[in-house]
Amino acid sequence: MKNRLLYIFFPFIIVYLLFLGLPLVRMLTFNSLGYLISDTSSGILASIYYTYIIALAVALIAVLFSIPYAFIFARKRSLGYRLADSIIEVPIMIPSTVVGVMMLITFEPQMPVGHFIGMIVPEYTFSDSLLAVILTLLFVSSAYSIRIIGASYRREILQYEEVATTLGIDEMKSFFLVSLPMLTKSIVRGVILSWARAISAVGSILIVAYYIYPGFQQIAGVFIYSQFLGSGLPPAAASSAILIITGIIVLALLRIFGGKDAFIY
Amino acid sequence: MHNMKFSRTTITIIVVLVAGILVGVSAGYYIPRGSASPSSSVSVFAAGSLEYSLGDHFNPYFRNSTGISVGSTFSGSVSGARNVQSGIHYDVFVSASAAVIPSLLMPNYTDWMVIFASNEMAITWLNPSYNIPVGAFWFENITSPGVTVAASTSQLDPSGFQAIEMIKLAGLLYTGWNNSSYGAYVKEAFGNNFSAYMKYNAAWNSWFGKEGYLEKHNYGGNYSNNDSLALYDQIFLYMLSRGETKLTTVEIGLDGLLAAGTADYALTYKSQAVNQGLSYFKNSDGGNGLSSWINLGNISESHVEFYQMVNSTGPTTPDDNIGNLPGAPILYAATVLNGTANTQAAYSYIYYLITESGQKFLANSDFDPLPVAFGFNIPYIPASLSSAIVPIPSYMPQSAYV
Known part of the structure; x- marks a missing residue:
């Protein structure tokens, strides 16, 4: 039975992998290697570097929120908490441009929340700022680390922490000495996935920060979009290929960290 | 022989998977055909600044007058042209800068255009x-x-x-x-x-x-x-x-x-x-x-x-340049792209746009329609439009439309 199912399912996997792989191969081979190399002087490398650093900062902030979130929501399962918990996925389903608009009408200094922040922080600005990019990317990408770390904590770790507590180790110690070390792999996975999601955000960033003042840097997705509209498909495809190559490296790292359970979140 | 026999569960799985594929393929094949048939529709890309006058007013009028339905996409003229270069087809392309059509769409996607309005x-x-x-x-x-x-x-x-x-x-x-x-x-x-x-x-x-x-x-x-x-x-x-x-x-x-x-x-x-x-x-x-x-x-x-005494050169940080073009009036232009199945419907759309009815809607939206549209590459312009155009005046700088 098992072998038969393997034979039945195998063609589907082939079709699916082809479906995923063909556009990637097409993008990577759209330009010659020489053209790809010449495109590295277009500014895409600096943009990717800048994007990766920002995305890493965002992913680390997401993890910072994920750990207390996991701790609380593993223990509290009443209706109110479950409702609050359901908000986590909402940013994933909101169209990217809508997220950009939401950020603007919330955090712009002339809007109520932004005005309040402006009263506390002198010379507060939002659009075209690094803060705008970080908050927007955090909004769209934090759900991934929250869910990975939360699920891991609840399913795999909470029981050990409870055992530690019954052995007389206080709650604080058991969390930091037992749970956190066991969460390391999930935290790394969460960082990588939130990081990857932050890199892929474009529509929302086009709205809140077409460029980032004062250096006028563009995050990679916006840079490629500008390249596509300003210079056409070949340079945009070349920059996209460079971005994809780095993305593949990240996913390879994820696979290495995840081992045989890499696909289970 | 025993190994070749499929259990009921296996057969059910096969049936479900095959049925799923068939349903998916059928849906993909038939759903686009469920929309307006090619014989009665025209797909139009138009500059975002035309969304109100065309999308809200002219297009419904054109559909009511001709029975030809209009599928509209409104966005930046340059981004629309880039979409065309990347394989997206529109029957009619309307740009907020006449120069976009010759520079990005000729000769691969069209050979002509008509300039029909200005803006301020x-x-x-x-x-x-x-x-x-x-x-x-x-x-x-x-x-x-x-x-x-x-x-x-x-x-x-x-x-x-x-x-x-x-x-x-x-x-x-x-x-x-x-x-x-x-x-x-x-x-x-x-x-x-x-x-x-x-x-x-x-x-x-x-x-x-x-x-x-x-x-x-x-x-x-x-x-x-x-x-x-x-x-x-x-x-x-x-x-x-x-x-x-x-x-x-x-x-x-x-x-x-x-x-x-x-x-x-x-x-x-x-x-x-x-x-x-x-x-x-x-x-x-x-x-x-x-x-x-x-x-x-x-x-x-x-x-x-x-x-023409000024140029388009902008700041370099961030780069805001498209080249050192002489200043020129804002001219809106339209064309029909190669590969359009129903060219007559597309020509009809442009004819309505550049003549009395379209010009009325444009004027109502505070555009400045030209009294008579200018034709670029007139020998290529379809006969059904030629009666509604005149050559581009010689004093008009080429940078205004090339």
């Missing part, structure tokens, strides 16, 4: 506290300390480099009475009224010049007397470097930036202002307060020659 640059705002009263020296309002100004990015949207040209033209108009190249146009613009010119010139120098208002307020300024680039430098160099000039994509919508308070003023088309409910700087007659000599909306020979 305007100073727009949404928050009433930024109101610019009739007769004000508008360049003071948009460069006052603390004010933010938004324009489109030149590389993505024609209104971006047209804003740059408009700002540079203002410098010529208010400082160039005695200039040997364009002084005659300045005199014509002021009706040879020197004192009228001097009012603006004095305001210009006392605002931007040495020990002028801006310098006294430690906000840039300190430009030479009669520096025609003072306004450009203040907005596109000084304010841009401080984050007080915002360059953004047309897809975002400058009106959205005004609504969110991200920008106080936007440099955009008058039609945009009218259609999106923005206020704009007006003259005492209720028309555009920006002189026709600087708003890029006049196609008379002298105006067009004056427009």
Whole structure:
């Protein structure tokens, strides 16, 4: 039975992998290697570097929120908490441009929340700022680390922490000495996935920060979009290929960290 | 033999999977055909600035008049052309800059176009506290300390480099009475009224010049007397470097930036202002307060020659350049792209657009329709349109449409 199912399912996997792989191969081979190399002087490398650093900062902030979130929501399962918990996925389903608009009408200094922040922080600005990019990317990408770390904590770790507590180790110690070390792999996975999601955000960033003042840097997705509209498909495809190559490296790292359970979140 | 027998469960799985594939393929095949048939529809890409006049008014009228349904996409003209280059097909392509069609779509996607309307640059705002009263020296309002100004990015949207040209033209108009190249146009613009010119010139120098208002307020300024680039430098160099000039994509919508308070003023088309409910700087007659000599909306020979005295070159950080093009009037153009299945429907759409009915809708939306459309590459223009066009006037610079 098992072998038969393997034979039945195998063609589907082939079709699916082809479906995923063909556009990637097409993008990577759209330009010659020489053209790809010449495109590295277009500014895409600096943009990717800048994007990766920002995305890493965002992913680390997401993890910072994920750990207390996991701790609380593993223990509290009443209706109110479950409702609050359901908000986590909402940013994933909101169209990217809508997220950009939401950020603007919330955090712009002339809007109520932004005005309040402006009263506390002198010379507060939002659009075209690094803060705008970080908050927007955090909004769209934090759900991934929250869910990975939360699920891991609840399913795999909470029981050990409870055992530690019954052995007389206080709650604080058991969390930091037992749970956190066991969460390391999930935290790394969460960082990588939130990081990857932050890199892929474009529509929302086009709205809140077409460029980032004062250096006028563009995050990679916006840079490629500008390249596509300003210079056409070949340079945009070349920059996209460079971005994809780095993305593949990240996913390879994820696979290495995840081992045989890499696909289970 | 026993191994070859499939259990009921296995058969069920196979049936479900195969049925799923069949349903998916069938849906994919039939759903597009469920929409309007090719014989009665036309797909149109049009510049975002036309969304109100075409999408809300002209397209329904055209459908009711001809029975031909219209599928519309509105976005930046340059981005639309890039989509075409990437394989997306539209039957009709309508651009806010005539030059986009020859430079990006000819000869691979079309061989001709008709130029059918012009538009004007305007100073727009949404928050009433930024109101610019009739007769004000508008360049003071948009460069006052603390004010933010938004324009489109030149590389993505024609209104971006047209804003740059408009700002540079203002410098010529208010400082160039005695200039040997364009002084005659300045005199014509002021009706040879020197004192009228001097009012603006004095305001210009006392605002931007040495020990002028801006310098006294430690906000840039300190430009030479009669520096025609003072306004450009203040907005596109000084304010841009401080984050007080915002360059953004047309897809975002400058009106959205005004609504969110991200920008106080936007440099955009008058039609945009009218259609999106923005206020704009007006003259005492209720028309555009920006002189026709600087708003890029006049196609008379002298105006067009004056427009050519500036170029589209913009700031380099961030890069806002599309090349060093001479200034030119804002011209809207349309064509039918190669590969269109129902060319007659597409030709019909353009015919309606460039003749009486379409021009009426455009005028209602504060565009400036041309009395008769101009044809580019006339030998290629379909016979059904040739009766509605004339050749492009020889005084019109090629940079306005190539």
